[in-house]
Amino acid sequence: MSDVQGLKCRECGAVLPVGPRAICEECFGPLEVTYDYEGIRRRLDRDALQSRPRSMWRYRELLPIDGDDILGAEVGFTPLVRADRLATQLGVRALYIKNDAVNFPTLSFKDRVVSVALTKAREFGMTTVGCASTGNLANAVAAQGVRHGFDTCILVPHDLEEAKILGTTVFGARLVGVRGDYDQVNRLCSQIADRFGWGLVNVNLRPFYGEGSKTVGYEIAEQLGWRLPAHLVCCMAGGSLITKIAKAFDELKMFGWVEDAATRFHGAQAAGCNPIVTAVKDGSGEIKPVKANTIARSLAIGNPADGYYAARTIRESGGAAEDVTDAEIVDGIRLLASTEGIFTETAGGVTVAVARKLIAAGRIPRSEPIVLVITGNGLKTIDALQPTARPYPVIEPRLEAFEAAVGAEAASSISSTVASSSTFSPGAAPSGAPGAGRSSWQSR
């Protein structure tokens, strides 16, 4: 049975029945799924979750579906990694990475929202699904749409990164490139949804799609041992994700599953596309659209639909919003990769670089636990790194050539590795080591 009550306008409060609609007919405000929280609380026990499969669907009562036919039952429950080496670099005490760069099946958090949207599209009897996308959503709709037998139609800006184009067409999905930026693609998609009656996941399935993002929040809380972090840093494109993580935390507090701790939400954008950061900083909270120009293509939304709510979430939580340059984004990617072995895309570089900036500015205190939400995989945006790729020697397959090229440097580093490992004691092991970090955050 379903715990979904209906769709409620976030602006005027009008209530509509569940259906493939996203917009209030009274005031154009976005519709939001409402639940029978009392019913859920009565029937769902936090401890009962432990025996469920480790996927985002372990929280299914808190997702807006009516049936039992779940599409994408394997999606989610990505690692929460204690990042001590990065913490040392940033000068903070406790830092965690929520690593959706390894989400299933297409290596971004968009797999979550698409799993919910397609489950809903099937419930609505739709046979064609699609989206307007900056890339990651295209990949997710293509893979899961094809796998679950939908016809697909995916629209993207024509000049997207090659990996994101290939990561859509390889599945045999129908891709249409549009000569324009994401905001123009978006507008076209809205008209297509009007005319064709397809399930466009971020258009007419948007209220359901967005709820999938809440699972990032549930997982963070559960993986922290049912605690909430003092700070959370999240990149922003359309602005939905940060509001949905906040919603997830609020629901968990309402259920009494976590202590009533206040999390400060910090929003991250690229300097070349920062309308939400501007709305927070100028105090207006109102979004003024911009023309996007940044290497963080997945965040290049100049007119973010949920920007108003994202700005409000940040301000009400006491958090900050900040933006970073393209050079800082690349530094952020390298910093996360070289400290934690996690290769994120440009959007993740934005998150890391903004976290660094906010910590340096004292906006995030060094002593309080921080979670960085890493939303996508670096292999999709290697173009951003190539101009600064690290040079490396290429040699003939002979030991002499190796010694000449690497020789003394390699020999000295080998001997230092041997020396340091011989003095390693288990008690002093950094919790970045396998197992060590995990047990330390679970027992906190």
Place this chain on the structure above:
Amino acid sequence: MAIQVRIPSVLRRQTNGEDMVLLDGVTLGEVLDGLEARYEGLRGKLRGPQGEIRRFVNIYINDEDIRLLSGPTTPVADGDEVTIIPAVAGG
């Protein structure tokens, strides 16, 4: 010639199903006045009590967001296309 106004499906109940309306006006605000005069049901949906365009209503003149132009005071000319579109989520 006149100004073409494209109506999204969510508002077509108020326009008797019309998806395109031809109107006159010198500014966008005048075009919207004309639209509301023709279809009373639209009054209050696009603009709030103070006449401000509602937060989640996106209006474009040809291909440009009016918030990047001059809002309701943006001049319009014969042959221009005004498109009204609800906000869409990110991707």
